[in-house]
Amino acid sequence: MxxxxxxxxxxxxxxxxxxxxxxxxxxxxxxxxxxxxxxxxxxxxxxxxxxxxxxxxxxxxxxxxxxxxxxxxxxxxxxxxxxxxxxxxxxxxxxxxxxxxxxxxxxxxxxxxxxxRSADSRVARERETLLAELRATLEATADGILVVDIAGRIRAFNRRFAAMWDLPAAVLTEQDDPAVLDWMRQSVLQPTDYQRRLDEIDAQLLLSATDTVPLLNGTLLERHTQPQWSAGRPIGRVYSFRPLHRGRAALPREEEAVLSSGEDELTGWPNRSALLTCLDEAVIRARTSGQSLTVLCVEYDRQALFAVDGDARARVMADLIEGLRAHLNASQRVARLGAARFAILLPDASEARAAPLVHRLLDTARRSAQGLLATAGVPLQIGMAVYPQSGLGADDLLQHAEQALHRAQAQAGADAADPLAWLQVHQLTAQPLPDGRRQQRLERAVHEGLAHPAFRLHYQPRVDSHTGQVQAVEALLRWQDPEDGLLLPALFLPLAERAGLMGALDDWVMEHALRQAATWRAAGWVQSLTVNVSAAALCQPAYARRVAALLEATGWPARLLELDLQEAALQRDPETALYNLQALQRLGVRLVLDDWGTGDCSLGLLRRYPFHAVKLDRSLIRQVPRQAAENAMVQGLVSLARALGLQVLAEGVEHASQRQFVTQAGCDGWQGLLASAALDARACERGVLARAAALAQRVQAPPRAANE
The missing domain is CATH 3.30.450.20 (PAS domain)
Incomplete structure (x- = not known):
């Protein structure tokens, strides 16, 4: 140089x-x-x-x-x-x-x-992948998992754990170990005994143990604890929780004694078991006198309580209890059902007579935090059930009041105009759904193994608009409930979502649908397979890898697999969803945005995620071609999707006029009762091919000009 x-x-x-x-x-x-x-x-x-x-x-x-x-x-x-x-x-x-x-x-x-820095970046990516797989493993189990280090600090927990302990949603993203542990202590029936047992476990690093933890909400949790090892030494502890019983189901004698102790240790008020006893007696008196009675479920905002620092949280809870007590008179009984959930029994009170107390509680919640009562400014929601309109027994009344509370919480979260308080009253329908008992049966079926004959798949064909031939078959889950018979997804998937079972059900559907499709392929029938994917599955970082493994195990071509996704599944964890969808696209899997036209129809959504097609919701198709507004909307949606290079599919086609309309509007394929109902595998084999041939002739025939 x-x-x-x-x-x-x-x-x-x-x-x-x-x-x-x-x-x-x-x-x-x-x-x-x-x-x-x-x-x-x-x-x-x-x-x-x-x-x-x-x-x-x-x-x-x-x-x-x-x-x-x-x-x-x-x-x-x-x-x-x-x-x-x-x-x-x-x-x-x-x-x-x-x-x-x-x-x-x-x-x-x-x-x-x-x-x-390539090597460093590669190591970082591998570490992120391992962490993502660990998180996916935690989320895949139906048990609640809590991992702590040697000092008792929280290292990880899954959403099932958060649901079991009624933790606020913010806890999933914020790291506040003392708040979580304190909330757990406040949620158990006997906090002193609970803390004493934890101290015994912490004092023995190598201890493995199984015991039971009764919660205020009536659930009895089975708790397993195991030491966590690394490099030959203990580095922490893993707790797993599984619900044993709910409500007042038959329990072993010693566990019944724990749950029936009658008094909440923190407040001195009745617990759930004692409240149900009081409620039984009140129902008998109301039945004799012909009077009504009302049950209120009141829950103060858990997120607001979590926002309070450390030691102050106990003082705030004490203030809330005293503030609630100040609203009640001597004839009204109050019980503690959870960390911040209370029940109020109003004997000889109709909905109208309960209204003044409800309004006092709601008005107090709207005041500033400097109000006279300790509950001033603390957000709350209320659910109400009235005898005999909402139920004829103590269990039904309390269950229905809590269901109304859940609706109030959902409505409060969706309505920004009044975020402090909402009231919901349970309305008894002609056939009320026994969600609690049904959810118990569903959880039992999943825990016993998804090979259980209660779960099965039905298949519905999708037809090419131009040729009339079968484009694909969609796998649809069914559950044979031992009490209510064969149930459609709308009647049990919300329960599965609430219980954290969607990931396990999604995996079962994917595996069994692919194996059935591979069997059909070996017999000479090759059609695309459509499988629905829930938000719980799509938000697991290793989901795309599991799909790839199942495709390899079954020998099913990725190009013949379609995944139907709803907009809500993309919104729960957008980054993880995008990662999984990009990985699935690279595999060759087709991605379809389901129920399109009922949400915001965001262009950004269609541009950001690698969709191949959109599926028009059945609520739009139901009104065509009779309603001009729906006709114009469908045609506009088809034009929009076409401009973005997407195929357009339609579901819910039940009449020939609807088929003719969606075909002329530019839809590439359609499905619905006009083609076939959802059939079991054998019926699908026998009927769909013959039906496809008949449909091909009908599509190619000239359309009728009169009233078709």
Whole structure:
């Protein structure tokens, strides 16, 4: 290289392992470089001298830096970025440009050095993948999982754990270990005994144990604890929780004694078991006298309580209890059902007579925090059930009051105009759904194993609009409930979602549908397979990998698999959903946005996620071609999807006029009762092919001009 002016001792460049070179501060040309730099830049070492500094690294950041130096604004640059090497490969690097020169004088030259971070990035990605798989494993189990370190700090927990303990949604993203642990203590029936047992477990690092934890809400949890090991030493503890019983189901004698202790340790008020006893007696009196009685379920906002720091939370809870007590008279009984949930029994009170107390509670919640009562300014929701309209027994009345409370909480969360308080009254329908008991049966069926004959798949064909041939078959889950018979998804999937079972059900559906499709393929019938994916499955980081493994195990081509996704599934965890959908697209799986036209129909949604098709919701198809507004909406949605390069499908086609309309509107395929109802596998084999041939003839025949 040329002997251009350099700093004394610049020969140290050659000793550096990382690419480095010196740039003349006046001319902004390269003075000297080391062999590693020549290898990086892909040019002979003796041809680098005199090269312009801003030509060596082709990035906007470098160009701006050297332009500032040229303009008399010297500085330094330290950043992580991606840059191409001389061989064209893009590499993650840590780049530094620093001035060199005597102390207090202007820089004589600049040192540019690069450090390859590809290995570090690869390790980081592998670590993130392992963490994502750990999170997916935690979310895949139906048990509640809590992982703590050797000092008792929380390391991880799954959503099932949060649901069991009624933790606010914010706890899933915020790290507040004391708040979580304190909430757990406040949620158990006997907090003193609970804490004593935890202390015993913590004192024995190697202890493995199983015991029971009764909660205020009537659930009895089976708690398993195991030490967590790493490198031959304990590093923490894993707790798993599983509900044993709900409500007043038959319990072993010793567990019945625990749940029937009668008094809440914190407040001195009745617990759930004692309340049900009082409610039984009140129902008998009301039945004899012909009077009504009312049950209120009141829950103060859990998120507001979690926002209170440490020791102050106990004082706030004490204030809430006293504030609630101040609203009641001597004839009204109050019980504690959860950490911040209470029940109020109003004997000889109709809905109208209960209204003043309800309004006092709601009005207090709307006051500022400086109000006279301790409950002022604390958000709450209320559910109400009235005898005999809402039920004829204590269990039904309390269950219906809590269901009304859940509706009030959902409505309060959706209505920004009045976020403090909402009231819901349970209305007894002609055939009330026994959600609690049905959910118990559903959980039992899943825990006993999804090979249980209670679960089965039915298949509905989708027809090509132009040829009438079968495009695909959609796998639809059914549950044979031992009491209520064969149930459609709308009657049990919400219960599965509430119990944290959707991930397990999704995996079962995917595996069994692929195996059935592979069996049909071996018999010579090859059609695309459509499977619905829930938000719980799509938000698991390893979901795409599990689909890939099932495709490989069954031998089913990825190009013949379609996944139907609803907009809500994309909104729960958008980043994880995008990662999974991109991975599935790379596999060759087709992605369909289901129930399109009922939500916001966001263009950003269709542009961000790699969908291949959209499926028009059946509520739109139900009104065509009779309603002009729906006709125009469907045609507009089809045009929009076409402009984005997406196929358009329709569901809910039940009449020939609807089929003719969606075909003329430009839909590529349709499904509904006009083609076939959802059939079991054998019926689908027998009937769908013959039906497809008949439909092909009908589609190709000239349409009737009269009233078809």
């Amino acid at each position: 040329s002997a251009s002016p350099t700093l004394p001792g610049a020969d140290w460049l050659a000793a550096l392992d990382e690419p480095a070179w010196l740039v003349d501060a006046a001319q902004l040309t390269l003075l000297q470089a080391n062999p590693a730099a020549a290898a990086w830049l892909g040019q002979p070492l003796d041809q680098l001298a005199g090269r312009a500094a801003d030509e060596l690294l082709p990035s906007l950041e470098d160009a701006v830096f050297w332009a500032d130096v040229r303009a008399g604004r010297p500085g330094r640059l330290v950043s992580d970025t991606e840059l191409p090497r001389g061989d064209g490969q893009v590499v993650q690097i840590h780049r530094r440009i620093v001035p060199l020169g005597p102390q207090g004088e202007a820089a004589a030259c600049y040192l540019v050095s690069l450090r390859d």
